[in-house]
Amino acid sequence: MSPVVTAVLVLFAIALVCGLLLVVASKFMAVPVDEKFTKIRECLPGANCGGCGYPGCDGYAAALADGSEEKTNKCTAGGNTVAQKLAEVCGTSFEETVKQVAFVHCRGNCEVTQKKEVYQGTQSCKAAKLLFGGDGACQYGCLGYGDCAAVCPEQAIRVIGGVARVIPSRCIACGQCVKTCPQKIVSLIPEAAAVKIACSSKDKGVPAKKKCTAACIGCGLCQRKCPNGAVTVVNNVAVFDYDLCTGCGACQQACPQKCIL
Amino acid sequence: MMSGAAKLLLITFSMIFTENYVLVQFLGICPFLGVSKKLDSSLGMSGAVIFVMTLASAVTWLVYTFIMVPLGLEYLDTIIFILVIAALVQFVEIVLKKYMRGLYDALGVYLPLITTNCAVLAVTLLNIEENYNFLESVVDGLTAGVGFGLALILFSGVRKALERAKPPKPFEGLPITLIAAALTSMTFMGFVGIADKLFG
Numbered sequence: 451m452s453p454v455v456t457a458v459l460v461l462f463a464i465a466l467v468c469g470l471l472l473v474v475a476s477k478f479m480a481v482p483v484d485e486k487f488t489k490i491r492e493c494l495p496g497a498n499c500g501g502c503g504y505p506g507c508d509g510y511a512a513a514l515a516d517g518s519e520e521k522t523n524k525c526t527a528g529g530n531t532v533a534q535k536l537a538e539v540c541g542t543s544f545e546e547t548v549k550q551v552a553f554v555h556c557r558g559n560c561e562v563t564q565k566k567e568v569y570q571g572t573q574s575c576k577a578a579k580l581l582f583g584g585d586g587a588c589q590y591g592c593l594g595y596g597d598c599a600a601v602c603p604e605q606a607i608r609v610i611g612g613v614a615r616v617i618p619s620r621c622i623a624c625g626q627c628v629k630t631c632p633q634k635i636v637s638l639i640p641e642a643a644a645v646k647i648a649c650s651s652k653d654k655g656v657p658a659k660k661k662c663t664a665a666c667i668g669c670g671l672c673q674r675k676c677p678n679g680a681v682t683v684v685n686n687v688a689v690f691d692y693d694l695c696t697g698c699g700a701c702q703q704a705c706p707q708k709c710i711l
Numbered sequence: 712m713m714s715g716a717a718k719l720l721l722i723t724f725s726m727i728f729t730e731n732y733v734l735v736q737f738l739g740i741c742p743f744l745g746v747s748k749k750l751d752s753s754l755g756m757s758g759a760v761i762f763v764m765t766l767a768s769a770v771t772w773l774v775y776t777f778i779m780v781p782l783g784l785e786y787l788d789t790i791i792f793i794l795v796i797a798a799l800v801q802f803v804e805i806v807l808k809k810y811m812r813g814l815y816d817a818l819g820v821y822l823p824l825i826t827t828n829c830a831v832l833a834v835t836l837l838n839i840e841e842n843y844n845f846l847e848s849v850v851d852g853l854t855a856g857v858g859f860g861l862a863l864i865l866f867s868g869v870r871k872a873l874e875r876a877k878p879p880k881p882f883e884g885l886p887i888t889l890i891a892a893a894l895t896s897m898t899f900m901g902f903v904g905i906a907d908k909l910f911g
Contacts, residue, residue, distance in 0.1 A: 453783070460784055464774070464791060468798030475802055479809040572875055 486539070487515035493535040494525060499603055499624030501526035514540060523547040526623035526638075550623040550638040552607075552616045554598075557648040557709070558591040559611035563662040579632045587661035590633065590650045598627035598636055644697030645690065649709045652685040659707075666709045672701035719850050721906060722843075726854035728902040732830045733862040735899055739830030743863060744888065746821070753867040757860025759821040761853065764834050766803065767796045768852025771835040772845055785839075792835045800826045830859060866895055 491511040498506035502524035504513055513519035514536065522536035523545045530547055537544040564587035569578050575597040583589045594612035599605075606620035607627060616627075618641060627636045635650040647666060651658045655667035668686030680694035681701050688701070688710065702710045732738045739760075746756040771792050779785055804822050807815040815822075825831060834855045838848040869891050878887040 456782060457784055457787055460778070460782055461787065461791065461794075464778070465794055468794060472798060472801055472805070475805045479805050481808050572877070577875075 484515050487511055489539050490514050490536060493528075493532055493539060495528045495532065497527050497603065497622065497624070499527050499622060499626065501622065501624035521545070526550060526625075549641040551618045551621040551641045552598075552623065552625070552627050552636050553639045553646055554592055554607075554614045554616060555635045555637065555647055555650045556590075556592040556613055556633075557664050557711075558586065558588055558662045559613045559664075561611070562664040563588055563591060563612075564660075576632050584633075588651055588653070588658070588665065590635065590652055591662065592635060593633060597630050597632065601626045601630045639690075640692050642697075643690070643692055643695070644699060645695065645702050645710050647688045647690060647709065648711045649687060649707075651687060654686055658686065664709055665707065667707055669706060671704040671706065672710060675700045675704040715846075718847065721909075722847060722851050723854045724909065725906045726851060727858040727861060728899065729904075729906045731858045731862055731899050732833065732855055733859055734896040735903075736833070737896075738833045739828050739859060742825065742828055743859075743866065744885075744892070747863050747867045747870055750864065750867045750871075752821075753863040754860075756821045756825075757856070757863050760825055760828065760830070760859050761856030763796075763800060763803070763822070763825050763828075764831055764852040764856035764859075765849060766852075767792075767799060767831055767835055768838055768848045769845070770799055771795055772838060772843075772848040775839055776845075788836060788839060789832070792832060796831055796835070797826050830855070862895070862899075866892065869895055 491507065494507040494511060496507050498508075500506065502510045504510040504519075504524075510519070510524065514522070520542065522540055522542055523533040525532045525536070526547070526549075529549055533547045534544050565585055566587045567582065567585050569581060569585035571577055571581060573595050575584075575593040575595045578584045578593050578595055584591075584593045586593065592613040594609050594614065596607070596609040596614060598614050599607040599609055603624060603626065604620045604622055606617045606622075608615050608617065614627075614636070616636075623638050625638060628638060633650070639646055649662075649664065649666035651662065651665045653661065653665070655669065658665040658667050666687045668683050668688075670683045672681045672688050673683050677698065677700060678694045678696055680691045680696075681688050682691070683689070726732075730736060733740065733743045742756055742760075747753050774791065774795055775785075775788065779787065779791065784791075800823065804815070807822070834852050838851055841847075841851075843851055870888065873887060873891055876887075882890070
């Protein structure tokens, strides 16, 4: 037999054996994949943003498939369309998702907030906070080095004038920025929210105002003016309960600091 | 002629340090740069590489000695090894999925990824070139994997430090990573010559 024929035959034989082995293996050792899981997974957007509270879309799909999770409206990135599809697949009734967006509870930009030091270290909020709690006079405010912008998968956050701003139309409410912010001043609020507090300062009125002219001074006017009891002043800063808020705007008009947007 | 155990020690030392596949022989650079961003992913990748290299060394040695040598097909080693390694990785993946779910999940996406890793092919080819016996081949595969893992884990630490550093603008990202890789590689060059003196 000529060497060429041997070579071809042997290679062919090895390939055939390998192929057969794989066929047999996949036949006899197939792990049955839950059909429900595959169907659910197909409905999800696959952004793996973690907004549902599970590690990625696979995690949420697995939880839905094995019944440990019942809510089909947890996918913030997919919104109502995905919730509808999931409800169909799981055979549960459709619940509307509340579209949420991230919001930075601070508007202490370079003009209104005093600086207490000059920071020249690593350009990261986390690092800046380690050095005497950041360079801003207000220890609660946005540090402005954009850690949130860096983790945002949708580039929905910009640092403008030393304070982070979320672009609501781009936000998919995955909550990465909420987790990342060392100051804990980013939170998810309903997109439809008519009013929101743009300050997180726990300082009392006078010191708060000295550090930042845009600060909430905890005067409590909003709390008194609100007809629905949706605003309470906790630790010298207004807190909203969006289940009660009707969006009348009374608090906004009453606020002497104009820090309710 | 050195004794068997001494030779195994020499192989171990040289594969991890003096002949390190990534840092000295520049094989498997793609996964080295791709997966070394985080420590946990580099651990996963190293685990998968060690696993596959050891298995591939064993299987290809058997195929070479008992099929290719008798038929006089030594010159087909590259193509047959590629075929065997690819099939082997697929097979191992199926078996792991069925019987060792924990390991399968831990190795995750890295297992199929290294089918195409040139370092794995290189180990098997060099085993043949060096005329290693079966045990030596397996040890060679195992320790080459460990060397790969060491390089990956060390470099993930270097990259963590790089993230904090602020290089000049043109060097940001990949350029500074490559420079750092070169420096790490140079440190490993320092081991050259030690192995022969130690075990020779």
